[in-house]
Amino acid sequence: MPPANLNEASLEELIVDQMVENDGSSGWIEGDPKSFNAAYCLDLPTFREFVRETQPALIDTLDLDGDSPTTHKFLARLQGEITKHGIIACVRDGITHGQHHIDLYYPTPVAQNAKAAEQFATNRLTITRQVHYSTSDTGKSLDLVAFVNGLPIATFELKNQITTQTVEDAVKQYKTDRDPREPIFAFGRCMVHFAVDDHHVRFCTQLAGTSSWFLPFDQGNNGGAGNPVNPHGVMTDYLWQQVLEPRSLANIIENYASIVRTKDSKTGKKTASMIFPRYHQLDVVRKLLADVSERGSGTRYLIQHSAGSGKSNSIAWLAHQLTGAEHSGARAFDSVIVVTDRVILDSQIRDTIKGFTQVGSTVQHANTSKDLREAIEAGKKIIITTVQKFPYIVQDLGGAQRYKNFAIIIDEAHSSQGGKISAALAQALSKDGLDEGVEDTEDALNRLMESKKMLPNASYFAFTATPKNKTLETFGQAYTADGVVKHRPFHSYTMKQAIEEKFILDVLANYIPIDTYYKLIKTIEDDPEFDAKRASKKLRAYVEGQKFAIRQKAEIMVDHFQAQVYQPRKIGGQARAMVVTSSIQRAIDYFEAISSYLTETKRPYKAIVAFSDFTNSSGNKVTEAQYNGFPSASIPAKIQEEPYRILICADKFQTGYDEPLLHTMYVDKTLSSVKAVQTLSRLNRAHPKKNDCAVLDFANDVDTIQLSFQDYYQTTVLSGETDPNKLNDLAAEIMKAGLFSQEHVDTFVERYLADAPINVLHPLLDAPVAEYTEGMDEDEQVSFKGSAKAFVRTYGFLSAILPYSSVWWEKLSIYLGFLVPKLPSPQGEDLSAGILESIDLDSFRVEKRTAMKIALADGEAEIDPIPDAGAGGHTDPGMEKLSEIVASFNALFGNVPWEDEERIRRRVTEEVPAKVAEDPIYKTAIANNDQANAKVAMVDALGKVMLDLVKDETQLFKEYSDNVDFKKWFEDAVFRATYKKSA
Numbered sequence: 001m002p003p004a005n006l007n008e009a010s011l012e013e014l015i016v017d018q019m020v021e022n023d024g025s026s027g028w029i030e031g032d033p034k035s036f037n038a039a040y041c042l043d044l045p046t047f048r049e050f051v052r053e054t055q056p057a058l059i060d061t062l063d064l065d066g067d068s069p070t071t072h073k074f075l076a077r078l079q080g081e082i083t084k085h086g087i088i089a090c091v092r093d094g095i096t097h098g099q100h101h102i103d104l105y106y107p108t109p110v111a112q113n114a115k116a117a118e119q120f121a122t123n124r125l126t127i128t129r130q131v132h133y134s135t136s137d138t139g140k141s142l143d144l145v146a147f148v149n150g151l152p153i154a155t156f157e158l159k160n161q162i163t164t165q166t167v168e169d170a171v172k173q174y175k176t177d178r179d180p181r182e183p184i185f186a187f188g189r190c191m192v193h194f195a196v197d198d199h200h201v202r203f204c205t206q207l208a209g210t211s212s213w214f215l216p217f218d219q220g221n222n223g224g225a226g227n228p229v230n231p232h233g234v235m236t237d238y239l240w241q242q243v244l245e246p247r248s249l250a251n252i253i254e255n256y257a258s259i260v261r262t263k264d265s266k267t268g269k270k271t272a273s274m275i276f277p278r279y280h281q282l283d284v285v286r287k288l289l290a291d292v293s294e295r296g297s298g299t300r301y302l303i304q305h306s307a308g309s310g311k312s313n314s315i316a317w318l319a320h321q322l323t324g325a326e327h328s329g330a331r332a333f334d335s336v337i338v339v340t341d342r343v344i345l346d347s348q349i350r351d352t353i354k355g356f357t358q359v360g361s362t363v364q365h366a367n368t369s370k371d372l373r374e375a376i377e378a379g380k381k382i383i384i385t386t387v388q389k390f391p392y393i394v395q396d397l398g399g400a401q402r403y404k405n406f407a408i409i410i411d412e413a414h415s416s417q418g419g420k421i422s423a424a425l426a427q428a429l430s431k432d433g434l435d436e437g438v439e440d441t442e443d444a445l446n447r448l449m450e451s452k453k454m455l456p457n458a459s460y461f462a463f464t465a466t467p468k469n470k471t472l473e474t475f476g477q478a479y480t481a482d483g484v485v486k487h488r489p490f491h492s493y494t495m496k497q498a499i500e501e502k503f504i505l506d507v508l509a510n511y512i513p514i515d516t517y518y519k520l521i522k523t524i525e526d527d528p529e530f531d532a533k534r535a536s537k538k539l540r541a542y543v544e545g546q547k548f549a550i551r552q553k554a555e556i557m558v559d560h561f562q563a564q565v566y567q568p569r570k571i572g573g574q575a576r577a578m579v580v581t582s583s584i585q586r587a588i589d590y591f592e593a594i595s596s597y598l599t600e601t602k603r604p605y606k607a608i609v610a611f612s613d614f615t616n617s618s619g620n621k622v623t624e625a626q627y628n629g630f631p632s633a634s635i636p637a638k639i640q641e642e643p644y645r646i647l648i649c650a651d652k653f654q655t656g657y658d659e660p661l662l663h664t665m666y667v668d669k670t671l672s673s674v675k676a677v678q679t680l681s682r683l684n685r686a687h688p689k690k691n692d693c694a695v696l697d698f699a700n701d702v703d704t705i706q707l708s709f710q711d712y713y714q715t716t717v718l719s720g721e722t723d724p725n726k727l728n729d730l731a732a733e734i735m736k737a738g739l740f741s742q743e744h745v746d747t748f749v750e751r752y753l754a755d756a757p758i759n760v761l762h763p764l765l766d767a768p769v770a771e772y773t774e775g776m777d778e779d780e781q782v783s784f785k786g787s788a789k790a791f792v793r794t795y796g797f798l799s800a801i802l803p804y805s806s807v808w809w810e811k812l813s814i815y816l817g818f819l820v821p822k823l824p825s826p827q828g829e830d831l832s833a834g835i836l837e838s839i840d841l842d843s844f845r846v847e848k849r850t851a852m853k854i855a856l857a858d859g860e861a862e863i864d865p866i867p868d869a870g871a872g873g874h875t876d877p878g879m880e881k882l883s884e885i886v887a888s889f890n891a892l893f894g895n896v897p898w899e900d901e902e903r904i905r906r907r908v909t910e911e912v913p914a915k916v917a918e919d920p921i922y923k924t925a926i927a928n929n930d931q932a933n934a935k936v937a938m939v940d941a942l943g944k945v946m947l948d949l950v951k952d953e954t955q956l957f958k959e960y961s962d963n964v965d966f967k968k969w970f971e972d973a974v975f976r977a978t979y980k981k982s983a
Contacts, residue, residue: 011158011198012129012143015240019127027246031128031147038135040075041082041183046124047150051102054122058102078102079183086188086259086274087153105149108250111329124149125246131155133184140177145184146244148253152190154244159197167202170195171214180207191257192276198234199227205274213688216501217279220493223714223858225500243282255321256282278503280305280493281314287491288318288461289325296327297405300460302475304489304716306497307465307681308504308658315409315463322407323362323381333459334404335376338384340411376404406458412465412656465495465681465712466674469865470797472718486862487718494714496858504684507665508709508854510694513702514556515847516544544668547589552846553698554593557666560696561646562603565664572689575663576639579648580679582669582699584611587650590668591627594646605645610635610652654679660687668698676700676708698846706854711861719862724798727809730791734812737776737784739768742808748818749811761818769822785823788816904956907949908970909977915948916941917978926979938975 019028035045048064063070074097081095091105106123109116124147131145132138133155144156157170174193178185185193185207194217195202201217219238221228227235242248256277263270277285284303291299305311315338325332366372366385375383462475467489476487498504544550557579565575579594581587591609598606610632613623624632639647640661647653647662655678662683671679683693697705735742748764772781795813799805916922919941925934950957959966 011160011196011234014234015144015156015158016127016129018237019240019244028125028127031126031145033128033131033141036128036131036133036145038133038138038183040079041133041152041189042075042078043126043128043147043150043152044075045150046126046147050122050124050149054106054119055103058100061100062097062102082151082189083186087151088188088191088253088257089259091148091151091153091253104151105253107254108247111326120250123246123250125249126150134179134182136182142184148249152184153253154192154194155184155190156194156196159195161197161199165197167195167197167200170197171202171204171212174204174207174214175210175212178207180209180212187272188259188274191253191274194239196236196239198236201236201239201279203276205276211688215278216503218501219279219283220497223492223494223860224496243279251286252277252282256317275313277313277317278310280491280497281310281317284314284491284493285318285321289321291490292322292325292332292407292459293327296332297407297459298456300475301462301490302467302472302477302487303461303463303491304467305463305465305491305493306495306504307678308685309465309493309498311411311463311465315411318461319382319407319409322409325407332405333407335380336382336407336409338382338409338411340384340386404457408458408460410460410462412463466677467716468674469718469863472716472863473721473865474797474801476718478721484719485721487721489715492715495709495712496714496856499684502686504681504686505690505693506853507680507683507693507695508705508856510692510851511702511705511854512694512696512851513700513849514553514696514698515849516549516553516698545586545589547593550586550589551593551597553666553668554590555597556846556848557646557696558594558597558601558603560666561664564694566605566645570663570690570692571661571687574661574689575645576659576661577646577664577666578653578662578682579607579646579666580654580669580671581648581650584614584650586668587611587648588627591648594648605643607646607648608635608639608644609648611650612652654682657682658685660685660690662693663690664694664696666696666698667700670699671708672700672704673708673711676705677712680705680709694851696848702852702854706856709854710856711863713856713861714858715860717860717862718865720865722794722798722865724802727791727795727798727806730787730794731809731812733787734784734791734816737780739771739784740815744768745811745815748815752814752818765819765822768819769824772823781823785820785825788820788823792816792820904953907953907956908973912942912945912949913974913977915945916974919944922978931979934979935975938978939971942971942974 016030020026020030031043031046035043037044048059051062051064052059059065062074064074077097078090078095082090085093092107094101094103094105096102106116106119109120126147128145128147130141130143132141133145134140142155143158145152146154146156157173159165159167159170174195180186183189187206191205193204193207195204195214202214203217204212204214206212216225217239218225219227227238229235230237243252257275259272259274261270261272284305288301288303291301303314305314319336319338322333322336362380363382363384364371364375364378364380366375366383372383372385460475462471464471467476472487472489477490478485478487480486495504499506557577561577564570565577569575579587579590581590587609588611591607594607609627610624613621613632616622624635628635628638630638635647635653636657636659638644639659654675659682662685665680665683667679669679680695683695744764748761751760751764772784776784792813795809799809799813916938919937922934922937922941925937928934946957946960960970961967
């Protein structure tokens with residue numbers, strides 16, 4: 001038994017002592033457990049004294065000093081209002097009783113408001129030990145309860161690792177020994193319930209027995225889970241010394257904690273959930289607000305928070321509080337604009353902010369330029385728009401808003417901040433935007449260049465889990481290391497930490513590669529030559545597109561889902577799966593194959609296919625609804641309902657789709673880098689009943705997936721900056737080609753800015769196009785077009801962040817922006833044409849490999865800036881004979897083309913091991929229990945057996961003799977089978 005100063009009670013005593021230190025001047029006082037009224041869930045004496053000091057007339061009116069029917073009627077009303085609306089809403093808004101309004105709390109004072117400061121100081125914060133909370137079992141008590149003016153807002157169960165009990169034991173105690181029907185544990189009655197030990201903190205907002213969901217509330221340590229060693233005390237003292245410090249607690253009550261109520265638009269069902277910030281969410285919003293208070297508008301921030309980390313709530317909390325942020329005594333921003341490609345974020349922000357203020361006067365969604373203009377002019381504080389619409393809704397805005405300051409929150413910054421969007425945004429909102437009736441070309445060019453730059457009257461808050469190099473350079477914080485300017489995020493919540501905290505699942509923990517084996521044969525007598533690289537791509541596409549190949553893989557997917565996901569009742573029997581395909585046609589093929597197999601095998605569930613509408617070769621529009629039988633907009637809701645279990649996708653839903661019920665992903669699409677991380681991360685969303693997830697990958701190798709995730713496992717850093725001289729080098733290459741002159745560019749830009757008609761502009765583009773087509777060979781065309789595209793792309797990026805402008809770069813960018821789309825792609829001869837008519841598929845099979853965990857290394861990852869080389873090269877085709885291409889293809893993408901696969905399998909797994917096991921020398925070695933000598937004897941015995949088979953199994957013997965890898969595998973397999981059996 002540990003000493004008394006190290007047991008659980010000692011932690012309880014430490015917390016209380018530190019919270020009420022300095023004779024209560026800290027803002028907390030220790031409460032009396034005898035004051036708690038379990039029936040009304042209230043510290044009545046403390047509540048009474050708060051009312052006596054702040055609203056003395058109500059003491060007699062409500063008979064709070066007595067024990068009369070009047071007293072109990074009010075207390076019942078108080079209890080009922082808290083049950084109905086939740087403790088946070090009642091604390092913030094007070095309650096009404098008859099003709100009386102009763103304030104339950106006074107909020108944080110605004111600057112220089114003496115009366116508000118006096119009222120805030122009247123709040124009574126008490127922390128009480130061993131609170132006997134139960135109305136039925138009076139012996140049960142909570143270690144700690146925190147009260148605001150007598151109203152409980154947080155409970156605590158404490159453990160001490162020295163007593164061999166941890167935070168997990170505290171969680172278990174809440175789940176199994178704390179009846180959620182008790183008043184103090186009822187939904188919304190307390191703001192939060194904390195499980196705490198000396199190393200970790202976890203919390204829950206709604207106790208529900210064993211289904212209670214506790215989330216981590218740790219600070220993080222070295223990019224992972226946990227908390228850093230605290231040289232001055234307990235590792236978790238940040239909870240009571242910082243988070244629950246009176247001003248901090250008030251901030252949480254007023255701006256974070258809330259009950260969010262939603263209504264299903266289809267069923268009408270209403271749901272409510274209590275939200276409370278995790279540590280990283282609280283930390284990032286507070287640090288951003290502090291920086292805004294110091295710097296004002298005009299700063300860029302990059303927030304790298306892991307997928308599934310709660311970015312939607314972080315964005316909502318940030319947007320709400322930015323509306324009131326101040327700098328130098330004045331409001332920092334007139335409006336907050338949220339740019340997102342997730343329509344669902346609109347409703348999430350609305351639902352979250354609804355707990356803080358009247359949404360109608362605060363939030364507006366802008367679908368048109370009129371919406372945006374009206375919202376800004378009407379003083380709407382938060383304006384939400386989608387990234388797709390933004391470039392179009394800013395075109396005809398008036399000039400008044402250019403004299404206001406804006407906070408621009410970009411959701412998933414890597415996809416939202418393209419050059420055109422940046423330019424449109426800047427042009428619409430900048431103080432120096434384009435005016436009508438410009439005087440001359442020079443004025444127009446200068447203003448156009450300025451409009452492309454990041455706005456001095458706006459701050460950018462860019463959220464992403466997977467920052468690309470451009471995103472890091474545009475929004476990251478610059479710093480110098482070893483003489484090199486690098487960029488890093490302002491704030492990080494890493495994938496590693498999220499996984500270790502079990503807030504998201506590790507999608508690489510159960511990764512199953514699927515090997516696909518083919519055998520192609522030549523069907524013509526001749527042996528012509530083809531471009532080997534192009535031919536191999538065509539051959540693979542040919543094989544993968546065969547209906548029977550898709551059907552075979554579809555059966556593997558469905559059988560796996562049935563046996564490993566559906567039948568074990570993953571996620572409490574609610575698990576769903578996603579099939580990721582390489583094209584719309586492949587998605588449709590899979591939908592048909594899976595649907596057919598589900599019907600044949602009488603499975604009780606169905607598939608849904610998701611793709612963007614398209615027009616087929618017959619000119620007919622093809623939509624998802626034609627296959628699914630319901631509108632496209634219903635897909636997210638339908639996949640949550642029975643009988644739908646499998647979602648088949650072509651790009652759609654591969655990013656930005658949050659569905660915790662997704663358990664398994666079947667990947668038949670080549671993925672790498674950011675796309676791989678985003679796609680597989682659809683599985684990582686946590687759910688109270690979700691313990692694992694799985695990936696079956698038919699298309700990618702393990703190394704590629706590992707490298708893709710490694711860059712984003714911990715904080716991502718940009719290793720350097722893009723050299724602006726790259727634009728000079730590209731411009732020199734472009735002009736050296738001689739397709740047009742600088743005067744040619746000047747003339748075009750002058751006429752373009754003067755709104756010249758198209759019949760005046762096109763000739764200035766058509767002449768260079770003709771020279772490109774007729775006067776350049778294929779290599780020159782590839783080089784020129786690559787350089788031109790690189791210039792437009794790089795200038796679009798650099799023009800936003802460089803502190804200076806170049807008229808020549810701007811002119812060349814305008815000209816090339818119109819010229820490049822008119823340049824035809826180089827039409828080199830397809831030296832692989834005809835190969836598909838010269839081969840046939842002889843055999844095809846798919847084989848699952850053993851499930852594995854793909855491990856990632858610790859440490860920050862550095863990615864390079866945009867590459868210096870702009871032009872694409874043109875390589876000479878590698879010509880090979882058809883027979884060589886087929887053999888090479890089979891070697892790369894197929895296994896040994898056995899003449900009789902069943903017979904060979906029987907020889908290898910049964911007959912050969914049986915004969916080897918009978919070898920007398922080998923048997924003696926086994927009997928001597930000498931494994932090393934036994935292995936030598938087994939290899940000799942195997943050699944003899946294989947010699948005896950040379951006449952009957954020439955192909956097997958040749959593979960054994962010539963293929964080193966096969967021989968090693970065969971020897972190991974026979975030894976495992978025979979040594980284990982005989983020993």
